[in-house]
Amino acid sequence: MVYCIGHSILSPLGIGSQANYDAVQAGRSGLKIYSDRFADVEPFCASLFDTPQEFVPLCIRSVEEAMENVQSDNVQCTKDNGQWIKDTVFVLSTTKGDHLELLRPAQAIAAHFGNPNPPIVVSNACTSGVCAQITAMRLLEAGLYKHAVVVGCDLQTRFIVSGFQSFKALSPEPCTPFQPDRKGLNLGEAAATIIYSSQPSAVRVQPYWTLEAGSIHNDANHISAPSRTGEGAYRCLMDVLEGCTPEQIRLIGVHGTATQYNDAMEQVAIERAGLQDVPKSMLKPYFGHTMGAAGVLETILCAMQIKESGVKSQESRLIKMLSGFGGVNAAIRLKTEC
Amino acid sequence: MLKTESYIEITPRSVMLNGQAITVQETGDKMLVELYRRYAGDYPKFFKMDTLSRLGWIAAEILLKQSAISNQISAIILANRSASIKNDTDYLATISDGNYYPSPALFVYTLPNIVTGEIAIRHQIQGETSFYILDHPEQLEPIILSTLNSKLSTILAGWCECSAKDEFYAKIQIWNN
Numbered sequence: 310m311v312y313c314i315g316h317s318i319l320s321p322l323g324i325g326s327q328a329n330y331d332a333v334q335a336g337r338s339g340l341k342i343y344s345d346r347f348a349d350v351e352p353f354c355a356s357l358f359d360t361p362q363e364f365v366p367l368c369i370r371s372v373e374e375a376m377e378n379v380q381s382d383n384v385q386c387t388k389d390n391g392q393w394i395k396d397t398v399f400v401l402s403t404t405k406g407d408h409l410e411l412l413r414p415a416q417a418i419a420a421h422f423g424n425p426n427p428p429i430v431v432s433n434a435c436t437s438g439v440c441a442q443i444t445a446m447r448l449l450e451a452g453l454y455k456h457a458v459v460v461g462c463d464l465q466t467r468f469i470v471s472g473f474q475s476f477k478a479l480s481p482e483p484c485t486p487f488q489p490d491r492k493g494l495n496l497g498e499a500a501a502t503i504i505y506s507s508q509p510s511a512v513r514v515q516p517y518w519t520l521e522a523g524s525i526h527n528d529a530n531h532i533s534a535p536s537r538t539g540e541g542a543y544r545c546l547m548d549v550l551e552g553c554t555p556e557q558i559r560l561i562g563v564h565g566t567a568t569q570y571n572d573a574m575e576q577v578a579i580e581r582a583g584l585q586d587v588p589k590s591m592l593k594p595y596f597g598h599t600m601g602a603a604g605v606l607e608t609i610l611c612a613m614q615i616k617e618s619g620v621k622s623q624e625s626r627l628i629k630m631l632s633g634f635g636g637v638n639a640a641i642r643l644k645t646e647c
Numbered sequence: 648m649l650k651t652e653s654y655i656e657i658t659p660r661s662v663m664l665n666g667q668a669i670t671v672q673e674t675g676d677k678m679l680v681e682l683y684r685r686y687a688g689d690y691p692k693f694f695k696m697d698t699l700s701r702l703g704w705i706a707a708e709i710l711l712k713q714s715a716i717s718n719q720i721s722a723i724i725l726a727n728r729s730a731s732i733k734n735d736t737d738y739l740a741t742i743s744d745g746n747y748y749p750s751p752a753l754f755v756y757t758l759p760n761i762v763t764g765e766i767a768i769r770h771q772i773q774g775e776t777s778f779y780i781l782d783h784p785e786q787l788e789p790i791i792l793s794t795l796n797s798k799l800s801t802i803l804a805g806w807c808e809c810s811a812k813d814e815f816y817a818k819i820q821i822w823n824n
Binding site for chain 1: 722723728729730732735738739742744747749750751754755757758759760761763764765767768770771772773774775776777778779780781782783786789790792793794796797
Protein backbone atom coordinates (compact mmCIF):
# COMPACT_ATOMS: atom_id res chain seq x y z
CA MET A 310 0.00 0.00 0.00
CA VAL A 311 1.07 3.58 -0.60
CA TYR A 312 0.03 6.90 0.88
CA CYS A 313 -1.31 10.00 -0.85
CA ILE A 314 0.54 12.98 0.58
CA GLY A 315 -0.60 15.65 -1.87
CA HIS A 316 -3.04 16.27 -4.72
CA SER A 317 -4.44 18.93 -7.00
CA ILE A 318 -7.01 19.48 -9.72
CA LEU A 319 -7.02 22.21 -12.37
CA SER A 320 -10.19 22.25 -14.44
CA PRO A 321 -12.60 24.72 -16.03
CA LEU A 322 -14.44 24.62 -12.67
CA GLY A 323 -11.52 25.89 -10.65
CA ILE A 324 -7.94 25.79 -9.49
CA GLY A 325 -7.14 23.39 -6.68
CA SER A 326 -8.86 20.26 -5.41
CA GLN A 327 -10.95 22.16 -2.84
CA ALA A 328 -12.28 24.66 -5.42
CA ASN A 329 -13.29 21.77 -7.67
CA TYR A 330 -14.86 19.87 -4.80
CA ASP A 331 -16.84 22.96 -3.76
CA ALA A 332 -17.99 23.53 -7.35
CA VAL A 333 -19.36 19.98 -7.54
CA GLN A 334 -21.06 20.35 -4.15
CA ALA A 335 -22.67 23.57 -5.41
CA GLY A 336 -23.89 21.74 -8.52
CA ARG A 337 -21.80 23.78 -10.97
CA SER A 338 -20.94 22.16 -14.28
CA GLY A 339 -18.24 23.04 -16.78
CA LEU A 340 -20.29 21.66 -19.69
CA LYS A 341 -21.22 24.09 -22.47
CA ILE A 342 -22.06 23.93 -26.16
CA TYR A 343 -19.15 24.84 -28.45
CA SER A 344 -20.00 25.59 -32.06
CA ASP A 345 -16.86 27.15 -33.50
CA ARG A 346 -13.95 25.92 -31.41
CA PHE A 347 -12.59 23.59 -34.11
CA ALA A 348 -12.96 23.94 -37.91
CA ASP A 349 -15.40 21.50 -39.61
CA VAL A 350 -16.39 19.86 -36.32
CA GLU A 351 -20.13 19.83 -35.59
CA PRO A 352 -21.27 21.71 -32.46
CA PHE A 353 -20.51 19.68 -29.35
CA CYS A 354 -21.07 19.85 -25.59
CA ALA A 355 -17.89 19.73 -23.49
CA SER A 356 -16.08 21.18 -20.48
CA LEU A 357 -13.18 23.21 -21.87
CA PHE A 358 -10.90 25.88 -20.42
CA ASP A 359 -12.08 29.36 -21.52
CA THR A 360 -8.56 30.15 -22.65
CA PRO A 361 -6.94 27.28 -24.55
CA GLN A 362 -4.15 25.81 -22.40
CA GLU A 363 -0.69 24.48 -23.20
CA PHE A 364 -0.16 20.89 -22.06
CA VAL A 365 3.23 21.08 -20.34
CA PRO A 366 2.68 24.37 -18.42
CA LEU A 367 -0.73 23.12 -17.26
CA CYS A 368 0.77 19.88 -15.94
CA ILE A 369 3.60 21.77 -14.24
CA ARG A 370 1.09 24.05 -12.54
CA SER A 371 -0.88 21.05 -11.38
CA VAL A 372 2.22 19.39 -9.88
CA GLU A 373 3.20 22.67 -8.18
CA GLU A 374 -0.28 22.91 -6.64
CA ALA A 375 -0.03 19.35 -5.36
CA MET A 376 3.41 20.02 -3.89
CA GLU A 377 2.06 23.11 -2.15
CA ASN A 378 -0.37 21.02 -0.15
CA VAL A 379 1.94 18.11 0.67
CA GLN A 380 0.75 16.89 4.01
CA SER A 381 3.23 14.80 5.91
CA ASP A 382 5.34 15.12 9.00
CA ASN A 383 7.90 12.78 7.53
CA VAL A 384 10.81 15.00 6.55
CA GLN A 385 11.63 12.69 3.65
CA CYS A 386 8.34 13.59 2.01
CA THR A 387 8.68 17.35 2.12
CA LYS A 388 9.60 19.32 -0.94
CA ASP A 389 12.23 21.28 0.98
CA ASN A 390 14.27 18.12 1.24
CA GLY A 391 16.61 18.05 -1.77
CA GLN A 392 16.72 14.27 -1.76
CA TRP A 393 12.95 14.14 -2.26
CA ILE A 394 12.94 14.74 -6.00
CA LYS A 395 15.79 12.25 -6.58
CA ASP A 396 13.74 9.48 -4.98
CA THR A 397 10.69 10.31 -7.07
CA VAL A 398 9.35 8.89 -10.35
CA PHE A 399 7.05 10.93 -12.58
CA VAL A 400 4.15 8.98 -14.08
CA LEU A 401 2.11 10.78 -16.74
CA SER A 402 -1.37 9.56 -17.62
CA THR A 403 -2.53 10.82 -21.00
CA THR A 404 -4.11 9.53 -24.19
CA LYS A 405 -3.17 12.19 -26.72
CA GLY A 406 -0.58 14.22 -24.81
CA ASP A 407 0.67 17.46 -26.28
CA HIS A 408 -0.62 17.45 -29.88
CA LEU A 409 -0.08 13.66 -30.16
CA GLU A 410 3.33 13.71 -28.45
CA LEU A 411 3.41 11.74 -25.20
CA LEU A 412 7.01 11.16 -24.19
CA ARG A 413 8.48 14.62 -24.78
CA PRO A 414 5.97 16.42 -22.52
CA ALA A 415 6.58 13.85 -19.76
CA GLN A 416 10.32 14.51 -20.03
CA ALA A 417 9.73 18.27 -19.98
CA ILE A 418 7.59 18.05 -16.82
CA ALA A 419 10.11 15.86 -14.97
CA ALA A 420 13.01 18.07 -16.11
CA HIS A 421 11.21 21.20 -14.87
CA PHE A 422 11.32 19.80 -11.35
CA GLY A 423 14.92 18.67 -11.67
CA ASN A 424 13.87 15.03 -11.55
CA PRO A 425 16.71 12.77 -12.73
CA ASN A 426 14.67 9.59 -13.32
CA PRO A 427 13.16 8.51 -16.66
CA PRO A 428 9.45 9.42 -16.65
CA ILE A 429 6.83 6.79 -17.43
CA VAL A 430 3.82 7.52 -19.62
CA VAL A 431 0.80 5.29 -19.11
CA SER A 432 -1.32 5.18 -22.26
CA ASN A 433 -4.05 2.69 -21.52
CA ALA A 434 -6.94 4.58 -23.11
CA CYS A 435 -9.57 5.92 -20.69
CA THR A 436 -8.31 3.76 -17.82
CA SER A 437 -4.89 5.46 -17.83
CA GLY A 438 -5.48 7.59 -14.71
CA VAL A 439 -6.23 4.56 -12.54
CA CYS A 440 -3.58 2.40 -14.25
CA ALA A 441 -0.98 5.13 -13.60
CA GLN A 442 -1.76 4.95 -9.86
CA ILE A 443 -1.41 1.15 -9.94
CA THR A 444 1.94 1.48 -11.75
CA ALA A 445 3.10 4.02 -9.14
CA MET A 446 2.01 1.73 -6.30
CA ARG A 447 3.89 -1.23 -7.76
CA LEU A 448 7.10 0.74 -8.32
CA LEU A 449 6.99 2.02 -4.72
CA GLU A 450 6.10 -1.39 -3.27
CA ALA A 451 9.00 -2.95 -5.16
CA GLY A 452 11.25 -0.36 -3.50
CA LEU A 453 12.43 1.12 -6.81
CA TYR A 454 11.39 4.65 -5.79
CA LYS A 455 10.13 6.25 -2.59
CA HIS A 456 7.66 8.69 -4.11
CA ALA A 457 5.63 8.99 -7.29
CA VAL A 458 4.10 12.07 -8.86
CA VAL A 459 1.13 10.88 -10.91
CA VAL A 460 -0.09 13.55 -13.34
CA GLY A 461 -3.17 13.05 -15.50
CA CYS A 462 -3.91 15.46 -18.32
CA ASP A 463 -5.63 15.69 -21.68
CA LEU A 464 -6.64 18.73 -23.70
CA GLN A 465 -9.33 18.57 -26.37
CA THR A 466 -8.37 18.94 -30.00
CA ARG A 467 -10.02 18.75 -33.41
CA PHE A 468 -8.46 15.26 -33.66
CA ILE A 469 -10.22 13.90 -30.57
CA VAL A 470 -13.60 15.60 -31.00
CA SER A 471 -13.89 14.60 -34.69
CA GLY A 472 -13.01 11.01 -33.77
CA PHE A 473 -15.61 10.70 -31.02
CA GLN A 474 -18.18 12.34 -33.34
CA SER A 475 -17.36 9.82 -36.06
CA PHE A 476 -17.98 7.13 -33.46
CA LYS A 477 -21.37 8.70 -32.66
CA ALA A 478 -20.40 8.55 -28.98
CA LEU A 479 -21.05 12.20 -28.07
CA SER A 480 -24.20 13.53 -26.43
CA PRO A 481 -25.42 16.83 -27.90
CA GLU A 482 -26.42 17.94 -24.38
CA PRO A 483 -25.00 17.53 -20.84
CA CYS A 484 -24.56 13.82 -20.19
CA THR A 485 -26.77 11.80 -17.81
CA PRO A 486 -24.83 8.75 -16.57
CA PHE A 487 -26.84 5.66 -15.58
CA GLN A 488 -30.13 7.29 -16.70
CA PRO A 489 -32.22 5.20 -19.11
CA ASP A 490 -32.42 8.05 -21.66
CA ARG A 491 -28.66 8.75 -21.67
CA LYS A 492 -27.42 9.94 -25.04
CA GLY A 493 -23.66 9.54 -24.86
CA LEU A 494 -20.62 11.25 -23.41
CA ASN A 495 -19.21 14.77 -23.23
CA LEU A 496 -15.49 15.43 -23.51
CA GLY A 497 -13.58 17.52 -21.00
CA GLU A 498 -10.22 19.07 -20.18
CA ALA A 499 -8.32 18.96 -16.89
CA ALA A 500 -4.99 18.32 -15.25
CA ALA A 501 -4.83 16.52 -11.93
CA THR A 502 -1.96 15.31 -9.77
CA ILE A 503 -1.60 12.83 -6.93
CA ILE A 504 1.66 12.42 -5.03
CA TYR A 505 2.12 8.97 -3.54
CA SER A 506 4.74 7.97 -1.01
CA SER A 507 5.80 4.58 0.30
CA GLN A 508 6.57 6.28 3.60
CA PRO A 509 3.74 6.98 5.98
CA SER A 510 3.73 10.08 8.13
CA ALA A 511 4.88 9.61 11.70
CA VAL A 512 1.88 10.18 13.91
CA ARG A 513 0.48 13.66 13.75
CA VAL A 514 -0.48 13.95 10.09
CA GLN A 515 -2.89 11.62 8.31
CA PRO A 516 -2.25 10.83 4.67
CA TYR A 517 -5.07 12.08 2.46
CA TRP A 518 -5.75 8.42 1.77
CA THR A 519 -4.08 5.02 1.45
CA LEU A 520 -4.08 3.22 -1.89
CA GLU A 521 -4.60 -0.37 -0.79
CA ALA A 522 -5.18 -2.38 -3.95
CA GLY A 523 -5.43 -2.12 -7.70
CA SER A 524 -6.31 -4.38 -10.60
CA ILE A 525 -6.43 -4.28 -14.39
CA HIS A 526 -8.29 -6.80 -16.59
CA ASN A 527 -9.13 -7.02 -20.25
CA ASP A 528 -12.57 -8.20 -21.45
CA ALA A 529 -10.86 -10.05 -24.32
CA ASN A 530 -14.08 -9.34 -26.19
CA HIS A 531 -13.97 -6.27 -28.47
CA ILE A 532 -11.57 -3.37 -29.05
CA SER A 533 -14.18 -0.61 -29.04
CA ALA A 534 -17.15 -2.02 -27.11
CA PRO A 535 -17.36 -3.25 -23.51
CA SER A 536 -18.27 -6.83 -22.70
CA ARG A 537 -22.00 -7.22 -22.03
CA THR A 538 -21.20 -9.41 -19.02
CA GLY A 539 -18.79 -6.78 -17.67
CA GLU A 540 -16.18 -9.53 -17.38
CA GLY A 541 -13.05 -7.38 -17.10
CA ALA A 542 -14.64 -4.82 -14.78
CA TYR A 543 -16.11 -7.62 -12.63
CA ARG A 544 -12.70 -9.27 -12.27
CA CYS A 545 -11.17 -5.93 -11.27
CA LEU A 546 -13.85 -5.40 -8.62
CA MET A 547 -13.37 -8.91 -7.21
CA ASP A 548 -9.60 -8.38 -7.04
CA VAL A 549 -9.84 -5.08 -5.16
CA LEU A 550 -12.48 -6.50 -2.81
CA GLU A 551 -9.96 -9.10 -1.63
CA GLY A 552 -9.41 -8.65 2.11
CA CYS A 553 -12.64 -6.71 2.70
CA THR A 554 -16.39 -7.16 2.23
CA PRO A 555 -18.85 -5.29 -0.01
CA GLU A 556 -20.37 -3.82 3.18
CA GLN A 557 -17.10 -2.02 3.94
CA ILE A 558 -17.20 -0.11 0.66
CA ARG A 559 -18.91 3.25 1.17
CA LEU A 560 -18.65 4.61 -2.38
CA ILE A 561 -17.94 3.45 -5.92
CA GLY A 562 -16.63 6.08 -8.28
CA VAL A 563 -17.97 4.64 -11.51
CA HIS A 564 -16.69 5.51 -14.97
CA GLY A 565 -20.24 6.59 -15.90
CA THR A 566 -19.53 8.01 -19.35
CA ALA A 567 -23.28 7.98 -20.13
CA THR A 568 -22.89 5.89 -23.27
CA GLN A 569 -25.52 3.14 -23.41
CA TYR A 570 -23.01 0.30 -23.44
CA ASN A 571 -20.53 1.55 -20.83
CA ASP A 572 -23.05 2.26 -18.10
CA ALA A 573 -25.00 -0.96 -18.72
CA MET A 574 -21.75 -2.94 -18.54
CA GLU A 575 -20.70 -1.25 -15.29
CA GLN A 576 -24.10 -1.95 -13.74
CA VAL A 577 -23.75 -5.66 -14.60
CA ALA A 578 -20.21 -5.81 -13.19
CA ILE A 579 -21.23 -4.01 -9.97
CA GLU A 580 -24.20 -6.34 -9.43
CA ARG A 581 -22.11 -9.44 -10.12
CA ALA A 582 -19.62 -8.24 -7.49
CA GLY A 583 -22.43 -7.76 -4.94
CA LEU A 584 -21.89 -4.00 -4.78
CA GLN A 585 -25.32 -2.92 -6.08
CA ASP A 586 -26.27 -1.26 -2.79
CA VAL A 587 -23.15 0.92 -2.59
CA PRO A 588 -23.73 4.60 -3.50
CA LYS A 589 -22.18 5.67 -6.80
CA SER A 590 -20.24 8.81 -7.57
CA MET A 591 -20.62 10.06 -11.15
CA LEU A 592 -18.57 13.09 -12.06
CA LYS A 593 -18.84 13.31 -15.85
CA PRO A 594 -21.86 15.72 -15.69
CA TYR A 595 -19.50 18.27 -14.04
CA PHE A 596 -16.20 17.77 -15.88
CA GLY A 597 -17.07 15.73 -18.97
CA HIS A 598 -14.80 12.83 -19.82
CA THR A 599 -11.34 14.21 -19.15
CA MET A 600 -9.65 11.09 -20.59
CA GLY A 601 -6.11 10.77 -19.20
CA ALA A 602 -7.02 13.06 -16.30
CA ALA A 603 -10.28 11.27 -15.42
CA GLY A 604 -8.87 8.54 -13.19
CA VAL A 605 -6.74 10.98 -11.22
CA LEU A 606 -9.33 13.76 -10.90
CA GLU A 607 -12.17 11.40 -9.99
CA THR A 608 -10.07 9.51 -7.42
CA ILE A 609 -9.30 12.78 -5.64
CA LEU A 610 -12.92 13.95 -5.59
CA CYS A 611 -14.28 10.58 -4.44
CA ALA A 612 -11.77 10.51 -1.58
CA MET A 613 -12.70 14.08 -0.59
CA GLN A 614 -16.40 13.21 -0.68
CA ILE A 615 -15.89 10.27 1.68
CA LYS A 616 -13.63 12.27 3.95
CA GLU A 617 -15.96 15.27 4.22
CA SER A 618 -19.02 13.13 4.94
CA GLY A 619 -17.31 10.69 7.28
CA VAL A 620 -17.53 10.19 10.99
CA LYS A 621 -14.51 11.24 13.08
CA SER A 622 -11.86 8.51 13.49
CA GLN A 623 -13.82 6.19 11.24
CA GLU A 624 -12.09 4.22 8.51
CA SER A 625 -13.84 4.21 5.16
CA ARG A 626 -13.12 2.47 1.89
CA LEU A 627 -14.02 3.35 -1.65
CA ILE A 628 -13.48 1.89 -5.11
CA LYS A 629 -12.69 3.89 -8.23
CA MET A 630 -13.28 2.07 -11.51
CA LEU A 631 -12.73 2.90 -15.20
CA SER A 632 -13.03 1.18 -18.56
CA GLY A 633 -11.69 2.04 -21.98
CA PHE A 634 -11.02 1.27 -25.61
CA GLY A 635 -8.96 -1.84 -26.17
CA GLY A 636 -11.30 -3.70 -23.79
CA VAL A 637 -9.32 -2.63 -20.73
CA ASN A 638 -10.80 -2.14 -17.25
CA ALA A 639 -9.17 -0.96 -14.03
CA ALA A 640 -10.10 -0.48 -10.39
CA ILE A 641 -8.41 0.67 -7.20
CA ARG A 642 -9.40 0.54 -3.53
CA LEU A 643 -8.68 3.46 -1.24
CA LYS A 644 -8.89 3.78 2.54
CA THR A 645 -9.56 7.14 4.15
CA GLU A 646 -9.57 8.07 7.80
CA CYS A 647 -11.37 11.11 9.12
CA MET B 648 16.15 -12.16 -11.08
CA LEU B 649 14.12 -11.49 -14.24
CA LYS B 650 13.76 -14.69 -16.27
CA THR B 651 12.55 -14.99 -19.84
CA GLU B 652 11.08 -18.23 -21.10
CA SER B 653 11.21 -17.32 -24.79
CA TYR B 654 11.40 -14.29 -27.05
CA ILE B 655 10.73 -13.02 -30.53
CA GLU B 656 12.37 -10.13 -32.33
CA ILE B 657 10.93 -8.62 -35.50
CA THR B 658 12.48 -5.93 -37.71
CA PRO B 659 11.21 -4.88 -41.19
CA ARG B 660 13.48 -7.49 -42.77
CA SER B 661 14.12 -10.20 -40.18
CA VAL B 662 12.48 -12.40 -37.57
CA MET B 663 14.31 -14.16 -34.76
CA LEU B 664 12.58 -16.68 -32.50
CA ASN B 665 14.63 -17.69 -29.44
CA GLY B 666 17.79 -16.77 -31.31
CA GLN B 667 16.89 -18.75 -34.45
CA ALA B 668 16.21 -16.86 -37.69
CA ILE B 669 12.88 -17.43 -39.40
CA THR B 670 13.21 -17.17 -43.19
CA VAL B 671 11.08 -14.48 -44.80
CA GLN B 672 10.74 -13.38 -48.43
CA GLU B 673 9.01 -10.01 -47.99
CA THR B 674 9.94 -6.89 -46.03
CA GLY B 675 8.01 -4.34 -43.96
CA ASP B 676 4.23 -4.55 -43.69
CA LYS B 677 4.17 -7.21 -46.47
CA MET B 678 6.41 -9.38 -44.31
CA LEU B 679 3.89 -9.14 -41.45
CA VAL B 680 1.20 -10.37 -43.86
CA GLU B 681 3.53 -13.19 -45.00
CA LEU B 682 4.01 -14.23 -41.35
CA TYR B 683 0.25 -14.04 -40.77
CA ARG B 684 -0.40 -16.40 -43.71
CA ARG B 685 2.24 -18.85 -42.50
CA TYR B 686 1.46 -18.86 -38.77
CA ALA B 687 -2.27 -18.02 -38.54
CA GLY B 688 -4.35 -17.53 -41.69
CA ASP B 689 -7.65 -17.98 -39.85
CA TYR B 690 -8.22 -14.45 -38.51
CA PRO B 691 -9.36 -12.03 -41.26
CA LYS B 692 -9.56 -9.22 -38.67
CA PHE B 693 -5.79 -9.06 -39.00
CA PHE B 694 -6.26 -7.11 -42.23
CA LYS B 695 -8.32 -4.41 -40.47
CA MET B 696 -5.54 -3.75 -37.97
CA ASP B 697 -3.03 -0.90 -38.20
CA THR B 698 0.65 -1.81 -38.53
CA LEU B 699 1.36 -1.47 -34.78
CA SER B 700 -1.39 -3.99 -33.99
CA ARG B 701 -0.31 -6.32 -36.82
CA LEU B 702 3.23 -6.26 -35.47
CA GLY B 703 2.32 -7.01 -31.85
CA TRP B 704 -0.39 -9.48 -32.85
CA ILE B 705 1.81 -11.63 -35.11
CA ALA B 706 4.71 -11.49 -32.64
CA ALA B 707 2.41 -12.79 -29.89
CA GLU B 708 0.94 -15.39 -32.25
CA ILE B 709 4.32 -16.92 -33.09
CA LEU B 710 5.66 -16.64 -29.54
CA LEU B 711 2.62 -18.10 -27.77
CA LYS B 712 2.23 -20.99 -30.23
CA GLN B 713 5.67 -22.36 -29.38
CA SER B 714 5.54 -21.77 -25.62
CA ALA B 715 4.59 -24.44 -23.10
CA ILE B 716 3.36 -21.81 -20.63
CA SER B 717 1.25 -19.61 -22.93
CA ASN B 718 -1.91 -20.67 -21.06
CA GLN B 719 -0.49 -19.15 -17.87
CA ILE B 720 -0.13 -15.59 -19.20
CA SER B 721 -1.71 -13.23 -16.66
CA ALA B 722 -0.64 -9.90 -18.18
CA ILE B 723 0.24 -8.37 -21.54
CA ILE B 724 2.51 -5.36 -21.13
CA LEU B 725 3.85 -3.53 -24.16
CA ALA B 726 5.75 -0.30 -24.55
CA ASN B 727 7.20 1.94 -27.21
CA ARG B 728 8.51 5.43 -27.82
CA SER B 729 6.05 6.96 -30.25
CA ALA B 730 2.66 5.61 -29.12
CA SER B 731 0.26 5.28 -32.09
CA ILE B 732 1.90 7.99 -34.21
CA LYS B 733 1.70 6.05 -37.51
CA ASN B 734 -2.04 5.57 -37.20
CA ASP B 735 -2.52 9.08 -35.76
CA THR B 736 -1.00 10.40 -39.00
CA ASP B 737 -3.31 8.21 -41.09
CA TYR B 738 -6.35 9.46 -39.14
CA LEU B 739 -5.24 13.09 -39.50
CA ALA B 740 -5.34 12.64 -43.28
CA THR B 741 -9.08 11.90 -43.00
CA ILE B 742 -9.76 15.24 -41.29
CA SER B 743 -7.50 17.43 -43.39
CA ASP B 744 -8.80 20.87 -44.43
CA GLY B 745 -11.17 20.65 -47.36
CA ASN B 746 -11.35 16.86 -47.07
CA TYR B 747 -13.12 16.23 -43.76
CA TYR B 748 -14.34 12.64 -43.52
CA PRO B 749 -13.24 11.36 -40.08
CA SER B 750 -12.91 7.58 -40.17
CA PRO B 751 -14.09 5.70 -37.05
CA ALA B 752 -12.26 2.59 -38.28
CA LEU B 753 -8.97 4.51 -38.18
CA PHE B 754 -9.81 6.51 -35.03
CA VAL B 755 -10.11 3.39 -32.88
CA TYR B 756 -6.46 2.52 -33.64
CA THR B 757 -5.22 5.96 -32.51
CA LEU B 758 -4.46 4.49 -29.08
CA PRO B 759 -1.34 2.37 -28.58
CA ASN B 760 -3.00 -0.02 -26.12
CA ILE B 761 -5.35 -1.36 -28.81
CA VAL B 762 -2.66 -3.88 -29.79
CA THR B 763 -2.75 -5.33 -26.26
CA GLY B 764 -6.52 -5.72 -26.63
CA GLU B 765 -6.14 -7.44 -30.01
CA ILE B 766 -3.73 -9.97 -28.47
CA ALA B 767 -6.03 -10.48 -25.46
CA ILE B 768 -9.00 -11.18 -27.73
CA ARG B 769 -7.09 -13.62 -29.94
CA HIS B 770 -5.76 -15.66 -27.03
CA GLN B 771 -8.73 -15.08 -24.68
CA ILE B 772 -6.46 -13.61 -22.00
CA GLN B 773 -8.65 -11.81 -19.47
CA GLY B 774 -5.69 -10.74 -17.38
CA GLU B 775 -4.05 -7.34 -17.30
CA THR B 776 -3.28 -5.34 -20.44
CA SER B 777 -1.07 -2.25 -20.17
CA PHE B 778 0.78 0.05 -22.56
CA TYR B 779 3.62 2.40 -21.59
CA ILE B 780 5.48 5.09 -23.51
CA LEU B 781 9.18 5.11 -22.60
CA ASP B 782 12.41 6.53 -23.94
CA HIS B 783 14.21 3.20 -24.11
CA PRO B 784 13.31 -0.54 -23.97
CA GLU B 785 15.49 -0.96 -20.85
CA GLN B 786 13.10 1.29 -18.95
CA LEU B 787 10.43 -1.38 -19.22
CA GLU B 788 12.38 -3.74 -16.94
CA PRO B 789 11.58 -2.04 -13.62
CA ILE B 790 7.92 -1.99 -14.68
CA ILE B 791 8.00 -5.73 -15.47
CA LEU B 792 9.87 -6.43 -12.24
CA SER B 793 7.35 -4.49 -10.13
CA THR B 794 4.43 -6.15 -11.95
CA LEU B 795 5.85 -9.64 -11.33
CA ASN B 796 6.25 -8.54 -7.70
CA SER B 797 2.49 -7.90 -7.53
CA LYS B 798 1.19 -11.47 -7.84
CA LEU B 799 1.15 -11.61 -11.65
CA SER B 800 3.65 -14.38 -12.35
CA THR B 801 3.74 -14.99 -16.12
CA ILE B 802 3.79 -11.97 -18.38
CA LEU B 803 3.95 -11.38 -22.11
CA ALA B 804 5.91 -8.15 -22.28
CA GLY B 805 8.21 -6.15 -24.48
CA TRP B 806 8.81 -3.41 -26.98
CA CYS B 807 6.40 -2.84 -29.87
CA GLU B 808 7.27 0.23 -31.92
CA CYS B 809 5.94 1.39 -35.26
CA SER B 810 6.78 4.86 -36.57
CA ALA B 811 5.68 4.29 -40.19
CA LYS B 812 4.11 1.54 -42.34
CA ASP B 813 7.43 -0.17 -43.03
CA GLU B 814 9.39 1.07 -40.03
CA PHE B 815 8.92 -0.98 -36.92
CA TYR B 816 10.65 -3.02 -34.25
CA ALA B 817 9.34 -5.54 -31.77
CA LYS B 818 11.07 -7.56 -29.11
CA ILE B 819 8.55 -9.39 -27.02
CA GLN B 820 9.28 -11.95 -24.34
CA ILE B 821 7.51 -14.28 -21.96
CA TRP B 822 8.69 -13.48 -18.45
CA ASN B 823 8.04 -15.47 -15.34
CA ASN B 824 9.30 -15.67 -11.80
